[in-house]
Amino acid sequence: MFSRFENRLRVAGTVEIGGTGTELNEPRCEALRRRTEQLFPGVCDFSQPRYWAGLRPLTPSNVPYLGQSRIKGLYLNTGHGTLGWTLAAGSGQLIANILDGHPTAVPLPSIVA
Numbered sequence: 287m288f289s290r291f292e293n294r295l296r297v298a299g300t301v302e303i304g305g306t307g308t309e310l311n312e313p314r315c316e317a318l319r320r321r322t323e324q325l326f327p328g329v330c331d332f333s334q335p336r337y338w339a340g341l342r343p344l345t346p347s348n349v350p351y352l353g354q355s356r357i358k359g360l361y362l363n364t365g366h367g368t369l370g371w372t373l374a375a376g377s378g379q380l381i382a383n384i385l386d387g388h389p390t391a392v393p394l395p396s397i398v399a
Contacts, residue, residue, distance in 0.1 A: 287299060288322070288325075288326075294330065295322070295326065295329060295330050297318055297319075297322050299318055300314045300318070301342065301367075301368050306341065308339040308340060308341065309339065310337050310339050315335070315337045319332060319335050342366075342367050342368055342370060343364055343365055343366075343367070344365050344366065344367025344368070345365040345367075348367055349365075350363070350364060350365040350366045350367075350373065350377065351363075351364050351365045351398045352377055352380055352381065352394055352398065353380075353381075353384060353394040353395060353396070353397070353398045354384065354396065354397055354398065355397065355398060356397055361381055361384065361385065362398055363377050363378065363380075363381050376391075379391075380392070380394065
C-alpha cells in the first residue's frame with residue numbers, strides 16, 4: 287500500500303500473524319524499501335526510511351467483534367486484523383446506528399464477546 291502522508295511517502299505491506307511484539311523484521315523492511323525505490327525512483331530520499339510496527343488485533347475467524355458486549359454500556363468495534371482501515375468507516379457507522387437505536391445495514395448478534 288502506498289499513500290502520501292504529509293510530505294512523505296507512506297508504504298505498508300506486511301503482516302506477521304501471531305505474537306504480540308512490535309519488533310521490526312529487517313529483511314522485510316529492506317524488501318519494502320528496495321521495491322518502493324524500484325517502483326518510484328527519485329520520488330523521495332530512500333537513504334533514511336523511518337520504519338514502524340504496530341499490532342493489528344484480529345479474531346480467530348477474522349470476523350470482527352461489532353456490537354454490544356456482555357458488559358452493559360460497552361460496545362465493541364475491534365478484531366478487524368489487516369482490514370481495520372478498510373472497514374473502519376462502515377463499522378463505525380454500524381456502532382453509531384446501534385447507539386442511536388437505528389437499524390444496521392447488516393444483522394449483528396445482540397451481544398458479542
